[in-house]
Amino acid sequence: MPEPDGDLILDRLIHEPGRLAILTVLSSVSDADFVFLQRTTGLTKGNLSSHLSKLEDGGLVEIVKSFVRKKPNTNVALTPVGRERIARHWEQLERLRKLAEPSS
Amino acid sequence: MPEPDGDLILDRLIHEPGRLAILTVLSSVSDADFVFLQRTTGLTKGNLSSHLSKLEDGGLVEIVKSFVRKKPNTNVALTPVGRERIARHWEQLERLRKLAEPSS
C-alpha cells in the first residue's frame, strides 16, 4: 500500500480537537492548572481529565499534583517533546493546507 | 459551562485525518475517482469507502457512480457546501494556531 506523501501522517494523539485545544493553550502559557484549562478549552471535567491522562501517557505533558490552599491542584505543562511534536503537527497541517490551495 | 471562544469548535466530519486528506485532495482537483483518491491519500479501500459515504451523507461531496470501460467507476467531487465548509475549517485551525503563538 503506497504511502501518500512520505510523512504527511497526522498525529492522532495531538489532532483530536479536545487535545489540540489543551495543547494550544499550554503552548502559550508555560503551565496551567486544571480549572484554568477547563475554562479556556470549554471541555467538561471528565473529558479534560481523560485527555490529560492520555497526553501524559504519550509523554507530551507533565502533570504535577499538589495541594493549594488545602485543595487538590493539578498542574500541567508541555514537555520539550510535547512542544516539539505540536510544532511538527502544525507544520504538517500547513503542508496539507498548501496542497489544497489550487494556486488560484 | 462557558464556551471557550465562541466558534472555535472544530468540525469533526472534516477534522478526521482520513477525511481531511480526501477533502484536501478534492480541493485541488475539482473531481477524482476512487483509485486516484486511494493512491493520493494512502487510505485502504475499505477506509476510503466508508469515509466517502460519510462525506456524502454530510453533503460535503457528491458521488457519481458509472462504468468506465466496463468497470465500475466512482467519481467524487466537492459540493459548494463542502468547499465552503473546508475553507471555514482551515480558518478555524488558523485561528487556533494563532492562539498558540506566544507572540514570539
Added chain:
DNA sequence: GTGAGAGGTTTGCAACGCCAACTAGTTTGA
C-alpha cells in the same frame, strides 16, 4: 471455464470520546 485482478462494500472489533455518576476533601451556616 478457470484463475487473477480491478473496484469497491460490508463486517467485526478494538479504541475512543463523552457525559453522568461517583469519590474525597473543604467550607458554610444553622
Added chain:
DNA sequence: TCAAACTAGTTGGCGTTGCAAACCTCTCAC
C-alpha cells in the same frame, strides 16, 4: 456539630468511530 453545598477531580458505561480483513461482482487473459 453536623449536614448540606461546593471544589477538584476520577471512573464507569455506552454509543460512535476508524480500521483492516473478508467478501462480492464483474472483467480479462489464457
